[in-house]
Amino acid sequence: MTRDVMPYDVVIVGGGPAGLATAIRLKQRAAEAGEELAVCVVEKGSEIGAHILSGAVFEPRALNELIPDWKEKGAPLNTPAVEDNFLFLTEKGSFKLPTPPQMHNHGNYIISLGNLCRWLGQQAEELGVEIYPGFAAAEVLYDDDGAVKGIATGDMGIGRDGEQTANYQPGVELHARQTIFAEGCRGSLSKGLMEKFSLRDGVDPQTYGIGIKELWEIDPAKHKAGKIIHTIGWPVKSDTYGGSFLYHLENNQIVVGYVIGLDYTNPHLSPFEEFQRFKQHPAVRPFFEGGRRIAYGARAINEGGWQSLPKLTFPGGCLIGCAAGFLNVPKIKGSHLAMKSGMLAADAVFDHLTSGADSKEATAYSAAIENSWVAEELKAVRNIRPSFHYGLWAGLAYSAIDTYLFRGKAPWTFRNHADHDKLKKASEAPRIEYPKPDGKISFDRLSSVFLSATNHEEDQPIHLQLKDPSKAIAVNWSLYESPETRYCPAGVYEVLDDPTTGKRLQINAQNCVHCKTCDIKDPTQNINWVVPQGGGGPNYPNM
Template sequence: MQQREFMEYDVVIVGGGPSGLATAIRLKQLAEQAGRELSVCLLEKGSEIGAHILSGAVFEPRALNELIPDWKEKGAPLNTPASADCFLHLTETGSIQLPTPPQMKNHGNYIISLGNLCRWLGEQAEALGVEIYPGFAAAEVLYNEDGSVKGVATGDMGIGKDGKKTDAWQPGMELWAKQTIFAEGCRGSLTKVLFERFDLRQNADPQTYGIGIKELWEVKPENHQRGSITHTAGWPLDTATYGGSFLYHLENNQVVVGFVVGLDYQNPYLSPFEEFQRFKTHPAIRQVFEGGRRISYGARAISEGGIQSLPKLTFPGGVLVGDTAGFLNVPKIKGSHTAMKSGMLAAEAVFELLSSDKGNEAVSYKDKFEKSWLHDELRSVRNIRPSFRWGLWPAMIYSAIDTYLFRGRAPWTLRHKHADHECLQEASLSCKIDYPKPDGVLTFDRLSSVFISNTNHSEDQPAHLRLKDASVPVEINLKKFAGPEARFCPAGVYEFVGEPDAPRLQINAQNCVHCKTCDIKDPTQNIIWVTPEGGGGPNYPNM
């Protein structure tokens, strides 16, 4: 076996999202202030920084103000201040405007493309001396002899579908570090390994997730209200299913529209993608998009468990930051400022550790987090998401009491009791859902949607979506749950094909937008998502 080459750094960061970039920038700032050298490397599996970044996004600049106070002068792409908030409850044919919850008021925030912000943060990081390598997927965690994390290895390139080396084969590179920061985003594939290796979830509630599906539109000027923000709850989801929508009016007559469905939903016939398409047909919504043009599409899972689902954040040789740990503020529908702050706190703890050379675990990260505004923010909203297991209206009433009466200081914590994949009920107990066919004007199918996500994978590579047992999809998932893979995937990756008496699951891995929903929602946990070759997947512009 050919020996892999290696490079050594003080810190290696896995992931070029807001948390990873904030970590890198803060590390370099601290080193500069201390007058010492610190080598920092950041790996990003997307073809460029921002290629895989997907978010609403209404951005709260609190963490950015702390990290780069002169961001305006440096040209950060925060161009559209939030101007108006609207919160609607939708019925099938009408809408009722409700008071906007305080967490969802956006005065002082900005409607942005998070991908473009990350591209700008990448430029700031490189200017400070961070080495950024896009197109390289960290595929393996490396360990020292004492069991601590040594770093990561990138995946081999040029492996054919048959698992054999092709003429283009290149071995992966090992990156060794004194500390490795995992900033992989929601449901990180390496982070899952770390959870088990170091038992990081031992004292945490099960993580619960949502899938967010988003489109970017160019609308008619008369339908555009720059800075306008609308959120909805209700139709087309039933009152037992957590979810809602957002419409954010950017500059240049552009509107982002998205739909989030909690992945603890019960009905196996539910399709988050189809619910999103159906949502756009509502009379209060379709008028915004009539005569417009859809520009881009994407989907991504988000971690919704909140503070009670946070794992242990440190382990020998590294730390977790951002949504890979679960720092999203669900009632605010924001996770970028919290991700950035977690990275900044981790950077301070790691820098202290490297400066003192005492041990190999940045244990002060936990203390810094608990003393920060990030902890206070997440703790104050901890009971809102788990209350929705009671249904929409009881949860909204409870959330109002928790927010206005207790002000987030209720003397109890509601727990998450089940992982999302355990919540799916059998098809025989469920009602089928009849979704209308797409019209190609306002509503669309999966394949045309994936096309405008610019998703691409090398066809001659092993599928990065793997089955523990190839018989399970038909023998269990199809027979008991009516084949939910074909519905919970927003990219048409999973299809049951063949004759009715001999069906089989076909995996169209080249369609995958890396949302991780299959890894989360598969009721038998038979699907494993691993990193494909670096640079594969979506390439989101302005998302």
């Protein structure tokens, strides 16, 4: 059965803040110029916002530029930030630290980024953008010259055995003059494009963190809308990059999360368990006592910053947002950068398409980034995250010097490293004993995944692929005691006793919340995350 073909001027892969800002800006430019421009957004989640997870304290700088009257149009920015707190935790106590200037949040808003994306989707559709949720971009299409000519959505109705079922429907080819990839952190197609076009040549490896988040409804007496708390220190050791956030939303809701750098070395460490343990701290637990957990999710985040950005353009398209790596780690914010990168890409692509240029590459986008406040912001903080490679205390000391003495203009740039090769062997690292969950403040993985509303059609190929299945036991189990069973926040990976082989790895792909941690942290890069059938995965309501 052949695939249908739908032609567009621009196809955007991903309905997050970057992709939607791009679509809106393209339509704005077309309207200003009196041009017709066919723009399409494909989103693998069941709806816009279903796969969006972020803290999130939102800096509205890019939104102010894109839609200046967003307040009048009802953008869901309802809770201004009113109070910043930065704490260092010991096992039993805490003390307040000066809030770094990058973490001052006056003028920002505590939001659900998923709900903001739903609103941005409405704005895009009102401008004539076609949005197709539930369609996963599974394949990049190339023309005879090797340039990108669009994407194909995944086939539906393929069984676990790889054969077509009675419900089989072929994917659709979306052809475009320019294809913009806004897949988010560690996008599967973006990863392939970086390899094909050597986009990472000459830049540092990207480095990542995993962020795990819960949404709670708490006692009104303990709630203060706009209050922000960040912590460092306990429960992780000083050689592990990690910290927490607690943000008070409206309606007596609070979001709590924990981020751990994926360059950690101890294979016995579990980011999920560290998060659950963190909530039991005496300075944290009282917020949740008598409250109710509403939602749960997890997502990898980029931490490499300026020196880890790839080349952004290639024949037929470009990378934007977290697909490229736009995130300010000291600020703990990336949405404003993602949106601005998309807006600059939209300007470059529109000018390219209307100029009649022979080239298929909108190279002006890279120059626009270099000359924008995006570059200014990221260059200023480029050394802060890598300074923590030397431990917590060295990182804090250097960050203060870099911020207050050099003001981000030090005449050197620290280098980043890949995360997957940092694990010690299990026999060389101390074991970590985690307390059992109490079911009130701390929980297990499976009850948490339930709150993410994750669902996949079970009779489909496993979307977590092992390049060499033998390595699961011969390498991961034998050397590291299968760290994937601990770094996965959704219980996807289990090592079971097998009467024939002794041990075997079971992959519970239906639990996957699409965080991409396994694709990043697997020590031999043996796990390859690809898109499942469209619409599968989490269905986050207000994350």
